Amino acid sequence: MRTVIRCHLLVITAVLLASVGGCATPPPADDPDAVADFKETNDPIEPTNRVMYAFNNGIDTVLLRPAAKAYRFVLPSPVRSGIHNALSNLGTPVQLGNDMLEGKPRRAGDTTMRFMINTTVGVLGLFDVVKGWGYPDHDADFGLTLALWGLPDGPFLFLPVFGPSGPRDAVGLGVNAAMDPFTWVGQGAAVRALNWSRVGLNALDQRERHLDDIESIKATALDPYATFRSLYRQHRQAQIEDLRKDKRATIPVWFPQSGAPDTVIYSPAESPVH
Amino acid sequence: MPNRRRLFLLLTTASLLSAAGRRLASAQASAGRASEFVKSLGDRLVAVVNGPGSDREKREKLTQIIDSGVDVDAVARFCLGRFWRNASSDQQKRYTELFHLVLVNNITSKLGDYQGVRFTMGRAQQRDDTDVVSAVVERPNNPPTNVDWVISNASGSPKVIDVVAEGTSLRLTQRQDYASYLSRNNNNIDALINAMRQQVAQAG
Numbered sequence: 001m002r003t004v005i006r007c008h009l010l011v012i013t014a015v016l017l018a019s020v021g022g023c024a025t026p027p028p029a030d031d032p033d034a035v036a037d038f039k040e041t042n043d044p045i046e047p048t049n050r051v052m053y054a055f056n057n058g059i060d061t062v063l064l065r066p067a068a069k070a071y072r073f074v075l076p077s078p079v080r081s082g083i084h085n086a087l088s089n090l091g092t093p094v095q096l097g098n099d100m101l102e103g104k105p106r107r108a109g110d111t112t113m114r115f116m117i118n119t120t121v122g123v124l125g126l127f128d129v130v131k132g133w134g135y136p137d138h139d140a141d142f143g144l145t146l147a148l149w150g151l152p153d154g155p156f157l158f159l160p161v162f163g164p165s166g167p168r169d170a171v172g173l174g175v176n177a178a179m180d181p182f183t184w185v186g187q188g189a190a191v192r193a194l195n196w197s198r199v200g201l202n203a204l205d206q207r208e209r210h211l212d213d214i215e216s217i218k219a220t221a222l223d224p225y226a227t228f229r230s231l232y233r234q235h236r237q238a239q240i241e242d243l244r245k246d247k248r249a250t251i252p253v254w255f256p257q258s259g260a261p262d263t264v265i266y267s268p269a270e271s272p273v274h
Numbered sequence: 275m276p277n278r279r280r281l282f283l284l285l286t287t288a289s290l291l292s293a294a295g296r297r298l299a300s301a302q303a304s305a306g307r308a309s310e311f312v313k314s315l316g317d318r319l320v321a322v323v324n325g326p327g328s329d330r331e332k333r334e335k336l337t338q339i340i341d342s343g344v345d346v347d348a349v350a351r352f353c354l355g356r357f358w359r360n361a362s363s364d365q366q367k368r369y370t371e372l373f374h375l376v377l378v379n380n381i382t383s384k385l386g387d388y389q390g391v392r393f394t395m396g397r398a399q400q401r402d403d404t405d406v407v408s409a410v411v412e413r414p415n416n417p418p419t420n421v422d423w424v425i426s427n428a429s430g431s432p433k434v435i436d437v438v439a440e441g442t443s444l445r446l447t448q449r450q451d452y453a454s455y456l457s458r459n460n461n462n463i464d465a466l467i468n469a470m471r472q473q474v475a476q477a478g
Contacts, residue, residue, distance in 0.1 A: 027457075033356040034461075037453060077415060209417060212387050220380045222469050226454030230447045238441020 022047030042155050043229065049158035053225045056163060060207075068207035082126040084205050088137065089118050089125025090198065094179045098140035102148050106248040110135045138246070139239045142179065143172025147240045156229055164232035305398040308405030308425040311432040315343045315423075316393050316409060323388050333382045340381065345426060345433035346374050352435075353448045354463075357456055361463050369463070372470040379477040390414045393421075403428075404435065411439075 024046040027034035043049060072080070092115040099108035113135045114128075122129045131137065146168050147153070154167040162173060177183055182195060221227035322335045340346065350373035351358050361369065396408030405425045412418045424436035437444045452466060459465040 034457075037356065037457075041450075041454075072415070212416060216380075216384055216387070219383065220376075220473075221451050222455040222466075222473075223451050223458070227447055227451045230450040231442050234442040234446065235440065241441070 022049075022051065041229075044155050045157075049156060050225055052158040052160050053228075055160055056158070059161070064203065064207050065211070068204055068211055071204045072208050072211065080205070080208065083201065084209070085118070085122070085128045086125040087198070087202055087205055089115065089122075090182070093181050094176050095140040097179045098142055098145045098176075101142075101145045102140070102243065104243070104246060105250045107138055107140065107246060109250075110138065111140070138242070140243075141172055142175040143169035143236070144239055144243055146172060147236075148243055153233070153236065156233070158225075158229075164228055169236070301400045304427075305400050305405050305407075308423075308432055309395065309398040309407050311343075311425060312398075312407040312409065312423045312434075313395055315339070315434070316395075318343075320391055320393065323385060323391055329382070329385060332385060333378070336382055336385075337378050340378055341374075343434055344377075345429050345435050346370075346377060348426070348428065348433075348435055349377075349445050350374075352445050353452055355449050355453055357453075357461065357463055357466075360461075365463050365467065368467055369470070372467060372474060375474045376470055379474060383477060387416075388413055396420075405432075406438075 022045060024038075024044055027038050029035060075083075092111055096108055096111045096115070099111050114130050114137065117130045117133075117135075118125045118128060121127075128137070151168050153169065157165045157167065157170060159165045159170060162170075165173070182198070185191065217227055217231075218224050318339050319336070322332050322339065325332075327335075347370055350370045353373065354361065354369060358366065391411060391413045393412070394410045396410060398405055398407040400406075401424075403426070407423045407425060409421050409423065410418050411421050419439055421440075422438040423434055424438065425432050426435045427433075428435075435445070455469065456463070456466055
């Protein structure tokens with residue numbers, strides 16, 4: 001496995017080197033609007049990033065997309081969602097670790113309950129039975145944890161294989177991998193094979209879930225790279241806001257709640273007259 | 275004296291409270307109207323998408339719904355961002371016309387993907403001078419999506435000015451797409467207009 005990784009690194013470095021010197025040209029200083037736009041985009045190595053984007057796009061076109069299409073064609077929807085559930089169940093240790101690092105006890109509780117019940121009642125996580133029992137799923141990764149700790153996202157990076165990212169989220173990816181017990185558990189061919197199957201299946205599952213979206217973005221965007229960059233940033237921002245807003249108290253429901261009520265002004269489910 | 279002060283305090287509090295109450299009530303009414311509007315818009319869209327008829331007929335019906343329910347001119351202006359001011363009035367006109375067509379095309383090209391779509395209304399809130407109505411959109415083969423409809427009354431009647439899917443704003447994404455295209459084409463608005471014309475021509 002180590003040689004495989006080394007080989008991958010070589011390819012990645014080669015591509016990186018080939019595109020070194022690819023820095024974006026800032027607009028002239030006498031155009032303040034353009035300068036503001038340039039700063040907001042925060043993509044100083046855009047030419048290099050675009051090379052990575054083309055590289056990933058190539059892999060996607062010849063490998064991942066056809067594989068995801070086949071995956072969708074061969075397996076019926078319930079089977080696919082079972083696989084998706086099982087995969088996210090395997091991700092719960094990392095999720096729990098990050099919930100705790102974020103200081104979100106209710107999220108950590110949700111994750112723990114989800115893991116315990118879905119692994120048993122939900123048959124090794126194939127069925128997400130607790131979703132309807134008041135333990136909803138949420139996003140947690142070390143990039144989000146760092147964001148909550150106050151680290152900004154930094155300049156845009158398009159990583160080979162992993163796709164859109166930034167310094168903060170790239171570090172997050174590494175720490176997530178290190179936090180994953182499956183990275184450290186066991187040795188031998190069987191464990192390795194299982195770990196790699198999980199990686200492959202995860203890629204298939206994620207790609208399959210975005211088949212339609214990515215297709216339509218590529219068809220409608222004038223500059224798909226810029227569109228993916230925008231979507232990635234907005235999506236991360238939304239996840240961070242969700243995380244920040246989650247201030248559920250750890251006191252029992254019957255105890256008078258001190259937390260400010262949600263700012264619901266009108267909800268069609270409830271009567272608007274109080 | 276203390277009595278008078280107490281009375282004064284009471285009156286002030288009462289008037290403040292009633293003002294706050296009125297504001298809340300009007301916000302509630304506005305959010306309620308926005309909610310009704312999104313519900314009827316969503317129902318009409320779903321009826322067309324899942325209903326009978328050829329793609330051509332559906333396209334015509336969708337164009338009508340979009341024109342009546344979306345403030346397309348305002349969205350077009352937003353999407354051109356800082357370039358709107360630099361554009362000549364002729365460019366603005368051509369751009370806005372093409373933007374209408376592109377928007378309709380983008381929506382109708384997804385007709386197939388949205389076959390069997392369902393949506394569930396969520397809560398409505400006031401944010402700045404817009405109302406934001408949440409809904410969950412479910413379509414076959416895809417995970418459910420949280421979609422916020424941003425409604426503005428600036429044109430006199432409630433109109434959609436943005437759709438935010440899972441935290442990503444459609445109009446902001448479009449604006450950044452156009453901005454990037456323009457910056458790679460010497461900020462030439464005619465280049466953007468040509469590219470849009472090509473998009474429309476390709477979609478037929």
